[in-house]
Amino acid sequence: MTRRYDPRRARSHLNYTRAELARLFSVGLATICAWKRNGLQPMDGSRPYLFAGADVRQFLEKHNKPRQRLEPGQIYCVACKQAMEPLNGVATYAPLSDTLGNLIGTCANCGRRVWRRVRNSELLEKAGKLKIQYEGDAATLSSDGEPLHTEPSDEVSS
Numbered sequence: 183m184t185r186r187y188d189p190r191r192a193r194s195h196l197n198y199t200r201a202e203l204a205r206l207f208s209v210g211l212a213t214i215c216a217w218k219r220n221g222l223q224p225m226d227g228s229r230p231y232l233f234a235g236a237d238v239r240q241f242l243e244k245h246n247k248p249r250q251r252l253e254p255g256q257i258y259c260v261a262c263k264q265a266m267e268p269l270n271g272v273a274t275y276a277p278l279s280d281t282l283g284n285l286i287g288t289c290a291n292c293g294r295r296v297w298r299r300v301r302n303s304e305l306l307e308k309a310g311k312l313k314i315q316y317e318g319d320a321a322t323l324s325s326d327g328e329p330l331h332t333e334p335s336d337e338v339s340s
């Protein structure tokens with residue numbers, strides 16, 4: 183499967199038609215047909231097909247795309263659907279709270295912003311070989327080495 187579906191959406195004690203499943207998981211009927219081809223068994227002899235919620239759960243738990251484990255220094259790009267080292271091996275750490283923050287980089291494939299949630303305490307471990315810049319550093323650079331933001335000058339000419 184190319185996506186992850188939350189198996190818990192299917193109630194174990196309920197039965198679903200194809201249309202109901204499609205609505206439940208916000209997919210097309212074709213997807214439900216593909217699930218059936220891939221081994222999701224309808225209940226015996228039911229026409230139109232009925233799928234037992236418990237079977238649907240089991241099927242999804244088995245067939246869901248596994249979560250990709252990120253290696254140190256990797257960030258997952260949602261657009262490219264893969265983990266990779268951000269461009270130039272550089273990431274910016276943007277704190278969200280005292281204990282948590284985002285490592286933000288640029289996808290080396292598509293140039294989009296990519297980020298990874300990390301705890302402060304794990305930052306160095308998760309960042310691996312990445313060069314880390316801290317948000318607010320004057321020296322924050324964009325991918326081509328140009329300053330990303332120019333700080334507004336405090337001096338106002340009058």
Ligand SMILES: [Zn+2]
Nearest residue numbers: 259262289292
């Ligand atoms: Zn990308």
